[in-house]
Amino acid sequence: MADDEAETEPAPPVDARSGRSGAAPEVADALPRDDDPLTESVETALAGRSAVVAVGVPLRLLPSVLAARERSSGAPWRVACRPGAVDALSRALVLGSAVAEAVETDAIRLRTGEPLGHGTSGTLFASPDRVDAVVGPPGDRTLATTAVDDGSGGASAAGAREAITGVRAAAESRFDAAAAAPVGMPSRTRLLAAARETLDDRFADDLAAVLESLAPGEFGRTTEPTDRTLLVALAARHDHLFRDLRRWVGVDGVGIAPAQEFTRDRRALVERELIESVKVPMGPGRPMLRLRAVDDVLLRARPEEVPSVLDGRFALPTDADGRLSRDAGREGRRPVWERRRW
Structure with a gap:
């Protein structure tokens, strides 16, 4: 420079x-x-x-x-x-x-x-x-x-x-x-086509709407929530396996970021009570993790509103373990077992 x-x-x-x-x-x-x-x-x-x-x-x-x-x-x-x-x-x-x-x-x-x-x-x-x-x-x-x-x-x-x-x-x-100078990020067409193949149409449609709504400088890698956080949250809205998300984004998929880097973002969303990771037994070996949104606001938001939901939750205070403070963000939220299913 x-x-x-x-x-x-x-x-x-x-x-x-x-x-x-x-x-x-x-x-x-x-x-x-x-x-x-x-x-x-x-x-x-x-x-x-x-x-x-x-x-x-x-x-x-x-x-x-x-x-x-x-x-x-x-x-x-x-x-x-x-x-x-x-x-x-x-x-x-x-x-x-x-x-x-x-x-x-x-x-x-x-x-x-x-x-x-x-x-x-x-x-x-x-x-x-x-x-x-x-x-x-x-x-x-x-x-x-x-x-x-x-x-x-x-x-x-x-x-x-x-x-x-x-x-x-x-x-x-x-x-x-x-x-x-090759661009180390997949094109929108390739990104969405691979999402439909590896995950599903609902996730790909959500992602397309989000990308269209965001300004160029939003959701980078230097501050939370990151672009990885956003992708994990979108996957959790449709109950996808964490393995499938990482297979799509990793170096063997579209190459957005190394698959192992998404673990910290998943934990950050769990700590802020936006999603949960459900262990799902699938034959011999360690169980898989299914991503599931547990926050009503995140579930009900239109795709283009998801970034604002994440920004708002990540702006709330957390304790020493990274979890939401006791009273932070609880007003107006219902337990997961009371949330509406559709």
């Missing part, structure tokens, strides 16, 4: 659960940002354009590029992100799966490379008749635009076109020199 970008994007904290240091950026740390006019400016400037070449794209602007691409058509956009940005997508279910979908459908071609060194930021978006460069001091970035005005004619239009051609050529050269 370039020095100027490091000043504008906060250093990610240490993830106590994974032991990772703050050396690599995290989507949840960079997004969402309140009062960030640059992200809106980038999406507005890029929407509807064709043959875009983008270089030096930081993590915070990637959702804007993706949103603009969805509002455009034509040949694939070539996007070279800053070092570390694509790696962070492997730990970001919402944004990572959306970017992977765009790559899989050839809407964008993604690489990792150094910033262009143009202006003060090194982030630049070029198309055949327009160039937008991110300029300005850290914390006050804006877009500087050079465009061809066919109505002006004369030397000014010719000069603008020549300048755009030169800058675009430099951007293309920088993109070509960048390294291929």
Whole structure:
């Protein structure tokens, strides 16, 4: 990450659960940002354009590029992100799966490379008749635009076109020199297809609705509840076996995260009295664990409301063992044996 970008994007904290240091950026740390006019400016400037070449794209602007691409058509956009940005997508279910979908459908071609060194930021978006460069001091970035005005004619239009051609050529050269960057998160299509096959249609439909409703920076890996917590909770709403969930998400499945990492999230949900793990004997050997939601609010919530339910419960105080404090969150809840079945 370039020095100027490091000043504008906060250093990610240490993830106590994974032991990772703050050396690599995290989507949840960079997004969402309140009062960030640059992200809106980038999406507005890029929407509807064709043959875009983008270089030096930081993590915070990637959702804007993706949103603009969805509002455009034509040949694939070539996007070279800053070092570390694509790696962070492997730990970001919402944004990572959306970017992977765009790559899989050839809407964008993604690489990792150094910033262009143009202006003060090194982030630049070029198309055949327009160039937008991110300029300005850290914390006050804006877009500087050079465009061809066919109505002006004369030397000014010719000069603008020549300048755009030169800058675009430099951007293309920088993109070509960048390294291929596979996204370490499955595409939405692959994610949901595998969920239907390994789990069931109800779970896949819930997951599709949740992913569609969440902002790019929500449910990462640095704070609870994580994206893993969300997936365990969704599975518990449909009484799935923990083994089947882990088979779907693990490295032998779609590869969202190592299967063993989900145990801590399952325990966190049990400790907060949202789900239970029911031992189910299945022949010789250790019994399986069936995930079962035991909280009325979690059971009755629409899929897109589940993230808010989790946020609310994880915000309640817990004791030294990680369980809910005696009176926390009990008002308005009924015991599991009294809950309505349907």
